[in-house]
Amino acid sequence: xxxxxxxxxxxxxxxxxxxxxxxxxxxxxxxxxxxxxxxxxxxxxxxxxxxxxxxxxxxxxxxxxxxxxxxxxxxxxxxxxxxxxxxxxxxxxxxxxxxxxxxxxxxxxxxxxxxxxxxxxxxxxxxxxxxxxxxxxxxxxxxxxxxxxxxxxxxxxxxxxxxxxxxxxxxxxxxxxxxxxxxxxxxxxxxxxxxxxxxxxxxxxxxxxxxxxxxxxxxxxxxxxxxxxxxxxxxxxxxxxxxxxxxxxxxxxxxxxxxxxxxxxxxxxxxxxxxxxxxxxxxxxxxxxxxxxxxxxxxxxxxxxxxxxxxxxxxxxxxxxxxxxxxxxxxxxxxxxxxxxxxxxxxxxxxxxxxxxxxxxxxxxxxxxxxxxxxxxxxxxxxxxxxxxxxxxxxxxxxxxxxxxxxxxxxxxxxxxxxxxxxxxxxxxxxxxxxxxxxxxxxxxxxxxxxxxxxxxxxxxxxxxxxxxxxxxxxxxxxxxxxxxxxxxxxxxxxxxxxxxxxxxxxxxxxxxxxxxxxxxxxxxxxxxxxxxxxxxxxxxxxxxxxxxxxxxxxxxxxxxxxxxxxxxxxxxxxxxxxxxxxxxxxxxxxxxxxxxxxxxxxxxxxxxxxxxxxxxxxxxxxxxxxxxxxxxxxxxxxxxxxxxxxxxxxxxxxxxxxxxxxxxxxxxxxxxxxxxxxxxxxxxxxxxxxxxxxxxxxxxxxxxxxxxxxxxxxxxxxxxxxxxxxxxxxxxxxxxxxxxxxxxxxxxxxxxxxxxxxxxxxxxxxxxxxxxxxxxxxxxxxxxxxxxxxxxxxxxxxxxxxxxxxxxxxxxxxxxxxxxxxxxxxxxxxxxxxxxxxxxxxxxxxxxxxxxxxxxxxxxxxxxxxxxxxxxxxxxxxxxxxxxxxxxxxxxxxxxxxxxxxxxxxxxxxxxxx
Numbered sequence: 001x002x003x004x005x006x007x008x009x010x011x012x013x014x015x016x017x018x019x020x021x022x023x024x025x026x027x028x029x030x031x032x033x034x035x036x037x038x039x040x041x042x043x044x045x046x047x048x049x050x051x052x053x054x055x056x057x058x059x060x061x062x063x064x065x066x067x068x069x070x071x072x073x074x075x076x077x078x079x080x081x082x083x084x085x086x087x088x089x090x091x092x093x094x095x096x097x098x099x100x101x102x103x104x105x106x107x108x109x110x111x112x113x114x115x116x117x118x119x120x121x122x123x124x125x126x127x128x129x130x131x132x133x134x135x136x137x138x139x140x141x142x143x144x145x146x147x148x149x150x151x152x153x154x155x156x157x158x159x160x161x162x163x164x165x166x167x168x169x170x171x172x173x174x175x176x177x178x179x180x181x182x183x184x185x186x187x188x189x190x191x192x193x194x195x196x197x198x199x200x201x202x203x204x205x206x207x208x209x210x211x212x213x214x215x216x217x218x219x220x221x222x223x224x225x226x227x228x229x230x231x232x233x234x235x236x237x238x239x240x241x242x243x244x245x246x247x248x249x250x251x252x253x254x255x256x257x258x259x260x261x262x263x264x265x266x267x268x269x270x271x272x273x274x275x276x277x278x279x280x281x282x283x284x285x286x287x288x289x290x291x292x293x294x295x296x297x298x299x300x301x302x303x304x305x306x307x308x309x310x311x312x313x314x315x316x317x318x319x320x321x322x323x324x325x326x327x328x329x330x331x332x333x334x335x336x337x338x339x340x341x342x343x344x345x346x347x348x349x350x351x352x353x354x355x356x357x358x359x360x361x362x363x364x365x366x367x368x369x370x371x372x373x374x375x376x377x378x379x380x381x382x383x384x385x386x387x388x389x390x391x392x393x394x395x396x397x398x399x400x401x402x403x404x405x406x407x408x409x410x411x412x413x414x415x416x417x418x419x420x421x422x423x424x425x426x427x428x429x430x431x432x433x434x435x436x437x438x439x440x441x442x443x444x445x446x447x448x449x450x451x452x453x454x455x456x457x458x459x460x461x462x463x464x465x466x467x468x469x470x471x472x473x474x475x476x477x478x479x480x481x482x483x484x485x486x487x488x489x490x491x492x493x494x495x496x497x498x499x500x501x502x503x504x505x506x507x508x509x510x511x512x513x514x515x516x517x518x519x520x521x522x523x524x525x526x527x528x529x530x531x532x533x534x535x536x537x538x539x540x541x542x543x544x545x546x547x548x549x550x551x552x553x554x555x556x557x558x559x560x561x562x563x564x565x566x567x568x569x570x571x572x573x574x575x576x577x578x579x580x581x582x583x584x585x586x587x588x589x590x591x592x593x594x595x596x597x598x599x600x601x602x603x604x605x606x607x608x609x610x611x612x613x614x615x616x617x618x619x620x621x622x623x624x625x626x627x628x629x630x631x632x633x634x635x636x637x638x639x640x641x642x643x644x645x646x647x648x649x650x651x652x653x654x655x656x657x658x659x660x661x662x663x664x665x666x667x668x669x670x671x672x673x674x675x676x677x678x679x680x681x682x683x684x685x686x687x688x689x690x691x692x693x694x695x696x697x698x699x700x701x702x703x704x705x706x707x708x709x710x711x712x713x714x715x716x717x718x719x720x721x722x723x724x725x726x727x728x729x730x731x732x733x734x735x736x737x738x739x740x741x742x743x744x745x746x747x748x749x750x751x752x753x754x755x756x757x758x759x760x761x762x763x764x765x766x767x768x769x770x771x772x773x774x775x776x777x778x779x780x781x782x783x784x785x786x787x788x789x790x791x792x793x794x795x796x797x798x799x800x801x802x803x804x805x806x807x808x809x810x811x812x813x814x815x816x817x818x819x820x821x822x823x824x825x826x827x828x829x830x831x832x833x834x835x836x837x838x839x840x841x842x843x844x845x846x847x848x849x850x851x852x853x854x855x856x857x858x859x860x861x862x863x864x865x866x867x868x869x870x871x872x873x874x875x876x877x878x879x880x881x882x883x884x885x886x887x888x889x890x891x892x893x894x895x896x897x898x899x900x901x902x903x904x905x906x907x908x909x910x911x912x913x914x915x
Contacts, residue, residue: 283320
């Protein structure tokens with residue numbers, strides 16, 4: 001009995017015992033495997049261990065059902081649910097459960113969540129005209145396709161007849177989506193009339209079951225795995241005036257001409273009017289290309305216009321956008337709330353936030369301060385790429401050689417294949433991602449260099465792997481060095497065992513170019529031994545496309561926009577049993593940006609949860625997002641197309657605003673030191689009675705807001721919240737001014753110190769003669785701006801929360817409030833719970849003994865003066881009841897260039913595929 005057969009046998013037996021009761025008792029699965037009389041005689045310890053681990057994943061994975069903001073609607077679905085013949089959904093559900101495709105409790109969660117979403121759509125039996133618009137927020141690589149596969153199946157059962165899925169910008173992504181929906185919804189391969197279709201297992205799940213019909217139903221396919229929508233090939237689809245007896249599925253990419261042809265064809269089905277059959281349009285990666293970001297403010301982008309035309313083909317339509325990065329969708333027409341709601345794609349009726357299963361590895365586990373896998377899996381790329389593959393390059397540049405760090409990453413993937421082979425999992429798909437350029441020509445050169453390296457490795461292994469003198473091989477010695485550094489300490493296998501399987505493990509590895517000029521990925525045609533590839537690409541690897549079994553990632557990209565950055569995280573997802581073997585290589589700047597952006601996205605999700613409790617609506621959440629620090633650049637970037645000042649309203653409620661960037665200018669820093677010295681003098685003379693005893697900082701409590709504002713005006717900082725405006729105004733200052741008479745009238749002030757160190761505290765404060773400045777050892781020049789320096793690659797200034805956020809408050813009262821906040825929301829971060837529990841705002845002044853990373857500085861001159869600390873600030877804001885006020889801001893030339901760059905980086909990638 002092989003592994004898969006044994007697993008299937010055990011699943012059937014356990015299902016009979018469990019009967020849907022979860023969770024299973026601890027130790028039950030291990031006991032059942034080892035004591036099962038049917039297979040115990042053939043089990044070896046290693047084989048039994050694999051079975052137990054797989055069963056624990058299947059039966060032990062949980063998933064929450066998320067949160068929602070919604071408007072009032074008629075609950076039609078619960079009333080009709082008992083009357084609907086759920087053919088498509090029941091067979092998909094049974095397929096997932098019978099074939100162990102998804103953990104059983106995840107299937108249950110998907111069932112409940114999609115029931116909820118279907119209920120927010122229009123009722124297909126309602127004959128009068130209607131339109132419904134919604135958004136589903138998932139996580140990158142977390143199973144959004146699984147969710148909308150179930151949604152499509154249920155919608156078809158309920159009576160939706162025209163189902164359109166917009167599957168990203170690239171052919172490879174459209175093909176991948178078509179294959180998945182063929183496998184889960186259609187039930188056969190949509191290869192076209194000229195090729196015999198393969199019937200997929202989902203079609204046979206009812207075979208032989210008493211009471212189930214033996215008839216197999218397949219929806220029509222208006223597109224195929226071989227081609228996108230084509231008018232000529234659509235003539236064979238029979239539909240009397242657009243009234244389809246069976247549902248018809250179109251999976252198209254977001255291409256102007258394709259969408260135009262589909263809209264014209266649908267309009268032509270019913271002369272002189274709209275279709276009667278209800279339409280469901282699923283917009284996958286809905287923030288990409290779908291949003292109105294036209295350079296002409298009076299026009300819409302072509303893709304946005306085509307989607308509207310498609311929805312207008314039916315007088316009964318539901319639009320559901322799916323994305324992990326919903327910023328652009330929320331920023332639709334962001335001038336006013338009224339204009340935002342008038343946009344046909346704004347999710348005015350519902351915004352559903354999905355929760356990933358608990359075995360999902362996302363940004364929090366990889367990049368957060370206490371991330372479970374940060375130290376194990378994340379690697380900062382050294383500067384060995386600067387001369388060979390610089391981040392800023394042109395399409396015509398020559399790639400003469402791979403950076404040593406990229407070569408080592410390829411060796412990591414080879415070793416990963418060995419370890420999986422030794423663990424008995426060598427036949428499961430695996431992959432490596434290489435994303436170092438958006439230019440096809442550069443990608444091709446990198447592909448060729450990796451191909452040469454892989455061939456050299458394969459040839460060397462064939463000759464030297466089992467030789468007792470293998471150390472004489474330079475290539476194997478390099479591989480061994482990678483083994484010692486990355487895997488020896490975290491693997492149960494030895495180097496000798498690795499050498500024994502090296503040739504077998506790497507023989508199937510191939511290098512694949514994944515872009516518009518290269519090949520796509522077809523896992524349905526993979527051999528039984530699995531598909532094992534090193535995928536080299538750009539945009540196609542940056543959004544939507546799934547690389548099965550992704551183990552090693554190497555990314556060199558300069559990305560400004562928050563949503564684009566997160567979407568590059570193809571390494572997010574599920575890595576059962578091999579999480580600690582994965583490696584993510586990125587620059588220090590990119591890792592810091594990932595941490596900041598992912599934290600901001602989680603804050604927005606937290607906001608949605610709180611707004612759900614308050615019964616607020618999607619448009620109110622839209623305003624909230626647009627006023628968040630994450631959204632400033634996005635809003636402003638869209639505004640950069642218009643020759644007028646920026647209109648921005650900032651919401652800093654419950655935020656910790658840290659000035660982790662400084663101008664690389666000694667004179668500016670000296671002025672900051674002088675400003676803080678003067679500020680301390682004022683505190684000593686006018687507020688001596690406000691001094692609070694503290695063992696780790698100089699603290700004053702209850703200081704007038706006017707004193708705080710005076711200090712802030714003297715600081716010159718490059719970050720958006722401080723930089724927009726002028727010396728008398730900024731986003732942060734205006735936010736404070738709007739609340740100066742009430743919520744932010746009095747402040748706590750803290751200047752943290754250390755008891756030991758090398759840099760004496762320079763301020764004239766009682767007790768300062770015996771303390772030292774804090775130290776920061778990883779200060780680095782900001783790579784894309786020599787005039788700006790980041791204090792740390794982690795994009796933070798303060799110590800880990802809540803240490804620096806508790807100054808000035810009575811500890812016992814604050815801790816009591818924190819416990820109350822955490823009891824209300826157990827998943828809230830320590831930083832957020834502390835901010836929401838504070839009664840007063842807090843200004844933290846940081847005096848830092850700044851240790852520069854001179855090796856990374858290269859030829860960039862650092863211009864801070866010796867003998868002075870580096871000074872910066874952070875601001876902790878409690879929650880607010882005062883709505884943000886929009887204001888116009890005139891921006892500097894530098895800021896205009898920065899915002900424009902952030903926008904154009906995204907635009908350029910999109911326009912590559914919008915010709």
